[in-house]
Amino acid sequence: MKGKACPSCVELHPLELIRHQCPSCVELHPLELIRHHELGKRILDLSFICLSLPILIPVVSAIVFILGLSLIGRKESIFYKQTRVGYGGKLFVLYKFRSMKSISEEQGDREWTSEKDPRITGVGKFLRKTGLDELPQLINVVKGEMSLVGPRPERPYFVEKFQEEIPHYNLRHQVLPGITGWAQLQGWKGDTCIQSRVQCDLEYCQRNSLWWDCKILFLSFFLIFSGAVSKDV
Secondary structure (H helix, E strand, O other), rough: OOOOOOHHHHHHOOHHHHOOOOOOOOOOHHHHHHHHHHHHHHHHHHHHHHHHHHHHHHHHHHHHHHHHOOOOOOOOOEEEEEEOOOHHOOOEEEEOOOOOOOOOHHHHHHOOOOOOOOEOOHHHHHHHHHHHHHHOOHHHHHOOOOOOOOOOOOOOOHHHHHHHHOOOOHHHHOOOOOOOOEEEHOOOOOOOHHHHHHHHHHHHHHOOHHHHHHHHHHHHHHHHHOOOOOOOO
8 A cells, every 4th residue: 555745754855765765655656756856846836826817817818918019010029939849858938918019030049039129119128027828828837838037048158058068957857847936036047157047046946945945935025026027938
Protein backbone atom coordinates (compact mmCIF):
# COMPACT_ATOMS: atom_id res chain seq x y z
CA MET A 1 0.00 0.00 0.00
CA LYS A 2 1.38 3.37 -1.02
CA GLY A 3 2.10 6.04 1.56
CA LYS A 4 1.19 9.70 1.52
CA ALA A 5 3.59 12.62 1.27
CA CYS A 6 3.94 14.56 4.51
CA PRO A 7 3.41 18.38 4.44
CA SER A 8 7.15 19.09 4.62
CA CYS A 9 7.81 16.93 1.58
CA VAL A 10 5.02 18.58 -0.41
CA GLU A 11 6.75 21.92 0.22
CA LEU A 12 10.07 20.65 -1.11
CA HIS A 13 11.00 21.29 -4.71
CA PRO A 14 11.54 18.30 -7.05
CA LEU A 15 15.29 19.02 -7.20
CA GLU A 16 15.42 18.34 -3.45
CA LEU A 17 12.94 15.46 -3.32
CA ILE A 18 15.28 12.99 -4.98
CA ARG A 19 17.80 13.43 -2.16
CA HIS A 20 15.20 13.74 0.61
CA GLN A 21 14.88 10.96 3.14
CA CYS A 22 11.64 10.98 5.13
CA PRO A 23 10.31 8.02 7.17
CA SER A 24 6.73 9.08 6.45
CA CYS A 25 7.33 9.01 2.70
CA VAL A 26 9.64 6.02 2.49
CA GLU A 27 7.08 4.03 0.48
CA LEU A 28 6.64 6.77 -2.09
CA HIS A 29 8.75 6.82 -5.23
CA PRO A 30 10.49 10.20 -5.82
CA LEU A 31 8.37 10.76 -8.92
CA GLU A 32 5.23 10.55 -6.79
CA LEU A 33 6.63 13.20 -4.45
CA ILE A 34 7.35 15.39 -7.45
CA ARG A 35 3.75 15.01 -8.61
CA HIS A 36 2.52 16.11 -5.16
CA HIS A 37 4.52 19.32 -5.45
CA GLU A 38 3.52 20.01 -9.05
CA LEU A 39 -0.15 19.44 -8.19
CA GLY A 40 0.04 21.99 -5.38
CA LYS A 41 1.67 24.52 -7.69
CA ARG A 42 -0.95 23.89 -10.36
CA ILE A 43 -3.79 24.40 -7.87
CA LEU A 44 -2.18 27.67 -6.72
CA ASP A 45 -1.90 28.93 -10.31
CA LEU A 46 -5.47 28.13 -11.35
CA SER A 47 -6.98 29.31 -8.05
CA PHE A 48 -5.20 32.65 -8.35
CA ILE A 49 -6.41 33.13 -11.93
CA CYS A 50 -10.02 32.24 -11.04
CA LEU A 51 -10.06 34.58 -8.04
CA SER A 52 -8.55 37.37 -10.18
CA LEU A 53 -11.13 37.11 -13.00
CA PRO A 54 -13.35 39.97 -11.68
CA ILE A 55 -10.32 42.27 -12.00
CA LEU A 56 -8.70 40.66 -15.06
CA ILE A 57 -11.75 40.81 -17.34
CA PRO A 58 -12.25 44.61 -17.29
CA VAL A 59 -8.48 45.28 -17.36
CA VAL A 60 -7.87 42.98 -20.33
CA SER A 61 -10.94 44.38 -22.13
CA ALA A 62 -9.64 47.94 -21.69
CA ILE A 63 -6.17 46.98 -22.96
CA VAL A 64 -7.63 45.20 -26.01
CA PHE A 65 -9.79 48.25 -26.81
CA ILE A 66 -6.94 50.77 -26.44
CA LEU A 67 -4.47 48.62 -28.37
CA GLY A 68 -7.04 48.09 -31.11
CA LEU A 69 -7.44 51.85 -31.50
CA SER A 70 -3.68 52.41 -31.57
CA LEU A 71 -3.24 49.78 -34.29
CA ILE A 72 -5.89 51.17 -36.66
CA GLY A 73 -4.40 51.31 -40.15
CA ARG A 74 -1.57 48.95 -39.24
CA LYS A 75 -1.60 45.28 -40.22
CA GLU A 76 -0.57 44.07 -36.79
CA SER A 77 -2.26 41.92 -34.17
CA ILE A 78 -2.75 43.16 -30.63
CA PHE A 79 -0.98 39.98 -29.55
CA TYR A 80 2.69 39.25 -30.01
CA LYS A 81 3.79 35.61 -30.20
CA GLN A 82 7.30 34.29 -29.75
CA THR A 83 8.85 30.83 -29.40
CA ARG A 84 10.40 30.17 -25.98
CA VAL A 85 12.05 27.21 -24.27
CA GLY A 86 10.00 25.76 -21.43
CA TYR A 87 9.87 22.82 -19.04
CA GLY A 88 12.19 19.98 -20.04
CA GLY A 89 13.60 22.07 -22.89
CA LYS A 90 10.36 21.85 -24.88
CA LEU A 91 9.45 24.74 -27.18
CA PHE A 92 6.17 26.60 -26.77
CA VAL A 93 4.55 29.78 -28.05
CA LEU A 94 4.55 32.63 -25.52
CA TYR A 95 1.87 35.34 -25.74
CA LYS A 96 2.19 39.04 -24.91
CA PHE A 97 0.27 42.20 -25.68
CA ARG A 98 1.99 44.04 -28.51
CA SER A 99 4.15 46.83 -27.16
CA MET A 100 6.50 47.37 -30.10
CA LYS A 101 6.38 47.96 -33.83
CA SER A 102 6.73 44.81 -35.91
CA ILE A 103 10.24 43.52 -36.48
CA SER A 104 11.64 40.56 -38.39
CA GLU A 105 11.40 37.17 -36.69
CA GLU A 106 15.20 36.74 -36.72
CA GLN A 107 15.73 40.17 -35.20
CA GLY A 108 13.15 39.54 -32.49
CA ASP A 109 14.67 36.16 -31.62
CA ARG A 110 18.27 37.38 -31.35
CA GLU A 111 18.14 40.87 -29.87
CA TRP A 112 17.44 42.18 -26.37
CA THR A 113 14.92 44.95 -25.94
CA SER A 114 16.12 47.95 -23.97
CA GLU A 115 13.95 50.35 -21.98
CA LYS A 116 14.61 53.17 -24.46
CA ASP A 117 14.16 51.07 -27.60
CA PRO A 118 12.68 53.38 -30.29
CA ARG A 119 10.42 50.55 -31.50
CA ILE A 120 8.36 50.69 -28.28
CA THR A 121 5.03 52.43 -28.86
CA GLY A 122 3.39 54.96 -26.56
CA VAL A 123 0.83 52.45 -25.31
CA GLY A 124 3.52 49.79 -25.19
CA LYS A 125 5.68 51.89 -22.91
CA PHE A 126 2.90 51.97 -20.32
CA LEU A 127 2.16 48.26 -20.70
CA ARG A 128 5.81 47.32 -20.22
CA LYS A 129 6.30 49.67 -17.30
CA THR A 130 3.36 48.13 -15.43
CA GLY A 131 3.96 44.56 -16.64
CA LEU A 132 0.47 44.45 -18.18
CA ASP A 133 1.94 43.31 -21.50
CA GLU A 134 2.53 39.93 -19.83
CA LEU A 135 -1.14 39.27 -19.03
CA PRO A 136 -1.76 37.07 -22.12
CA GLN A 137 0.73 34.62 -20.62
CA LEU A 138 -2.08 33.58 -18.30
CA ILE A 139 -3.18 31.59 -21.36
CA ASN A 140 0.17 29.77 -21.20
CA VAL A 141 -0.42 29.14 -17.49
CA VAL A 142 -3.88 27.67 -18.11
CA LYS A 143 -2.42 25.45 -20.86
CA GLY A 144 0.19 24.19 -18.39
CA GLU A 145 3.13 25.60 -20.35
CA MET A 146 4.00 28.15 -17.67
CA SER A 147 3.38 28.89 -14.00
CA LEU A 148 2.73 32.22 -12.33
CA VAL A 149 6.16 32.02 -10.69
CA GLY A 150 9.36 30.57 -12.11
CA PRO A 151 12.41 31.40 -14.22
CA ARG A 152 11.53 33.54 -17.22
CA PRO A 153 11.44 31.43 -20.41
CA GLU A 154 14.19 32.28 -22.85
CA ARG A 155 14.41 32.24 -26.64
CA PRO A 156 16.03 29.17 -28.27
CA TYR A 157 18.91 31.23 -29.71
CA PHE A 158 19.96 32.46 -26.26
CA VAL A 159 19.37 29.09 -24.59
CA GLU A 160 21.85 27.45 -26.97
CA LYS A 161 24.31 30.25 -26.31
CA PHE A 162 23.98 30.31 -22.52
CA GLN A 163 24.05 26.56 -21.95
CA GLU A 164 27.53 26.52 -23.50
CA GLU A 165 28.75 29.47 -21.44
CA ILE A 166 27.09 29.02 -18.04
CA PRO A 167 27.45 25.87 -15.89
CA HIS A 168 24.19 24.16 -14.90
CA TYR A 169 22.14 26.56 -17.03
CA ASN A 170 19.77 23.81 -18.14
CA LEU A 171 18.74 23.08 -14.52
CA ARG A 172 16.37 26.04 -14.80
CA HIS A 173 14.39 23.98 -17.32
CA GLN A 174 13.53 21.41 -14.64
CA VAL A 175 10.74 23.68 -13.42
CA LEU A 176 7.95 25.43 -15.27
CA PRO A 177 8.90 28.90 -16.49
CA GLY A 178 7.01 31.77 -14.89
CA ILE A 179 5.43 35.14 -15.61
CA THR A 180 7.38 36.56 -12.70
CA GLY A 181 10.30 35.18 -10.73
CA TRP A 182 12.98 35.65 -8.14
CA ALA A 183 15.51 37.00 -10.67
CA GLN A 184 13.07 39.66 -11.89
CA LEU A 185 12.46 40.86 -8.33
CA GLN A 186 16.22 41.28 -7.93
CA GLY A 187 16.33 43.47 -11.06
CA TRP A 188 17.95 40.86 -13.32
CA LYS A 189 15.91 41.03 -16.53
CA GLY A 190 16.40 41.91 -20.17
CA ASP A 191 19.90 42.98 -21.12
CA THR A 192 21.43 42.61 -17.65
CA CYS A 193 24.04 40.27 -16.18
CA ILE A 194 22.95 36.82 -17.34
CA GLN A 195 25.18 35.06 -14.77
CA SER A 196 23.42 36.86 -11.91
CA ARG A 197 20.02 36.11 -13.42
CA VAL A 198 20.78 32.40 -13.77
CA GLN A 199 22.15 32.31 -10.22
CA CYS A 200 18.81 33.67 -8.96
CA ASP A 201 16.92 31.17 -11.13
CA LEU A 202 18.91 28.26 -9.73
CA GLU A 203 18.40 29.57 -6.21
CA TYR A 204 14.66 29.57 -6.89
CA CYS A 205 14.84 25.99 -8.21
CA GLN A 206 16.71 24.92 -5.09
CA ARG A 207 14.51 26.69 -2.53
CA ASN A 208 11.19 26.69 -4.35
CA SER A 209 8.05 26.11 -2.29
CA LEU A 210 4.41 27.12 -2.50
CA TRP A 211 5.00 29.61 0.31
CA TRP A 212 7.88 31.20 -1.60
CA ASP A 213 5.73 31.40 -4.73
CA CYS A 214 3.12 33.32 -2.75
CA LYS A 215 5.81 35.65 -1.41
CA ILE A 216 7.18 36.33 -4.91
CA LEU A 217 3.66 37.04 -6.21
CA PHE A 218 3.02 39.50 -3.38
CA LEU A 219 6.34 41.30 -3.95
CA SER A 220 5.71 41.42 -7.71
CA PHE A 221 2.36 43.15 -7.21
CA PHE A 222 3.93 45.53 -4.71
CA LEU A 223 6.58 46.55 -7.27
CA ILE A 224 3.97 46.97 -10.02
CA PHE A 225 1.72 49.21 -7.93
CA SER A 226 4.69 51.18 -6.63
CA GLY A 227 5.73 51.89 -10.23
CA ALA A 228 9.09 50.17 -9.87
CA VAL A 229 8.58 47.58 -12.62
CA SER A 230 9.89 47.89 -16.15
CA LYS A 231 9.74 44.85 -18.39
CA ASP A 232 12.71 44.41 -20.69
CA VAL A 233 12.36 40.73 -21.56
